Amino acid sequence: MKELLILGAGTSGTMMANHLVKKLPKKEWTVSIVDQYKTHYYQPGFLFLPFDIYKEDQVKKVGKKFIPKGVNYIQKKIEKILPEANKVELEDETLNYDVLIIATGSKIAPQETEGLLGPLWRKDIFDFYTFEGALALRNKLRAWEGGKMVIHITEMPIKCPVAPLEFTFLADSYFREKGMRDKVDITYVTPLSGAFTKPTCTKALNYLLEEKDIKIKTDFAIMEVDNDQKQIVDYVDKAIPFDLLITIPTNMGDAVIERSGMGDDLNFVPTNKHTLQSKAHQNIFVIGDATNVPASKAGSVAHFEAETLADNIVLFTKGYKLKEEFDGHANCFIETGGNKALLIDFNYEQEPVHGTFPFAKVGPLKLLKESVFNHWGKLAFRWIYWNMLLKAIPIPFVGRNMSFKGKIFDIKSD
Numbered sequence: 001m002k003e004l005l006i007l008g009a010g011t012s013g014t015m016m017a018n019h020l021v022k023k024l025p026k027k028e029w030t031v032s033i034v035d036q037y038k039t040h041y042y043q044p045g046f047l048f049l050p051f052d053i054y055k056e057d058q059v060k061k062v063g064k065k066f067i068p069k070g071v072n073y074i075q076k077k078i079e080k081i082l083p084e085a086n087k088v089e090l091e092d093e094t095l096n097y098d099v100l101i102i103a104t105g106s107k108i109a110p111q112e113t114e115g116l117l118g119p120l121w122r123k124d125i126f127d128f129y130t131f132e133g134a135l136a137l138r139n140k141l142r143a144w145e146g147g148k149m150v151i152h153i154t155e156m157p158i159k160c161p162v163a164p165l166e167f168t169f170l171a172d173s174y175f176r177e178k179g180m181r182d183k184v185d186i187t188y189v190t191p192l193s194g195a196f197t198k199p200t201c202t203k204a205l206n207y208l209l210e211e212k213d214i215k216i217k218t219d220f221a222i223m224e225v226d227n228d229q230k231q232i233v234d235y236v237d238k239a240i241p242f243d244l245l246i247t248i249p250t251n252m253g254d255a256v257i258e259r260s261g262m263g264d265d266l267n268f269v270p271t272n273k274h275t276l277q278s279k280a281h282q283n284i285f286v287i288g289d290a291t292n293v294p295a296s297k298a299g300s301v302a303h304f305e306a307e308t309l310a311d312n313i314v315l316f317t318k319g320y321k322l323k324e325e326f327d328g329h330a331n332c333f334i335e336t337g338g339n340k341a342l343l344i345d346f347n348y349e350q351e352p353v354h355g356t357f358p359f360a361k362v363g364p365l366k367l368l369k370e371s372v373f374n375h376w377g378k379l380a381f382r383w384i385y386w387n388m389l390l391k392a393i394p395i396p397f398v399g400r401n402m403s404f405k406g407k408i409f410d411i412k413s414d
């Protein structure tokens, strides 16, 4: 028997286990998956926890439930990958592999910024990119009486690059509903030169920031968090004061990638952006947030990648040429508050544009325009995630590569 080993049972690893158990001949291949934790989190739900929109049990389930029969599930920490020996060391055993899939994701690294983990951490400084952080922030917001709220991105890339903006818009709505918006001064601070990584999208989002009276500070490269003065300071000595700081710390690949000498500066694995094969080792493939491909780090991207990667693993096991197919397709709802959302659909080459999705003219979802329908789409994604996406059940009408149907290219995006 040959061994296919998947590292990480988050969004990407779980999808790959479900795809490959169906695609690889059972008489020839054993499929195994390793993860350190029992709980699988629906991370997009972390955005809603601080505002009491979702409860804890809506965003977590036992991970093993989503691993199909016929796949060995190993709940252990991965210590080291030994790519030259085709082995992976766990805490107390060593596994061999013929083909390896790295799906170890990315996580926040607050220790990378001076002062971030100082005395104010989880008192007046919070993240919402972890389950614990989102819950601590929820408790803080329930009792907060107002002041200067600063939402801050440390550096790119981060997972779900739209999430900080969504948080900002939802905060505006939350305080309006509580009748205390006039007591809160909201500032959005980014290292980018605009609200988002994509210029057309930035235009639409700037308008919304203005409409909601949210200040934006761009090109802010943080040097330190000054806990005494309660301010963030950048390399040219600009300082932004806060009463409540919500920060998106540096995002990094897992330390196992560093220990194995397989990553870049941020522990992301150099990966072919069209085939998802590791650049350094032919029998290693990488998917989701763990890669260094220039696509968004998002569950939707991992879902599209998984379809191409499942085909490529089968081709690889048969000795055929890989498909150079993955186009960077990303599909993201952006919550804008007041029960509305925008939708954007783009890939490596194509910026988000106006139009309808998934069907031309009829939609029903609107691209780059706020609608209540888009908001329901965002909420429906949670059901789709648990019931279809993780189980690798095809989502009707949403193709792996970006479709140009319904997109409007000949009018200005504003």
Ligand SMILES: Cc1cc2nc3c(=O)[nH]c(=O)nc-3n(C[C@H](O)[C@H](O)[C@H](O)COP(=O)(O)OP(=O)(O)OC[C@H]3O[C@@H](n4cnc5c(N)ncnc54)[C@H](O)[C@@H]3O)c2cc1C
Pocket (backbone or CB within 6 Å): 007, 008, 009, 010, 011, 012, 013, 034, 035, 036, 037, 042, 043, 044, 045, 046, 047, 076, 077, 078, 079, 103, 104, 105, 106, 128, 129, 130, 159, 160, 163, 254, 256, 287, 288, 289, 290, 297, 298, 299, 300, 301, 302, 332, 333
């Ligand atoms: C606040 C927030 C909002 C988001 N919103 C959206 C959204 O609206 N839409 C969207 O598409 N995406 C969204 N995302 C992003 C999405 O959740 C991730 O892109 C997706 O989960 C990536 O999947 P992954 O499998 O690559 O990584 P993960 O799902 O993080 O899985 C990695 C797994 O590897 C395991 N692992 C890592 N290292 C080790 C080790 N050494 N030993 C054992 N196990 C290990 C981890 O325990 C984990 O289970 C959001 C993320 C956040 C944080």
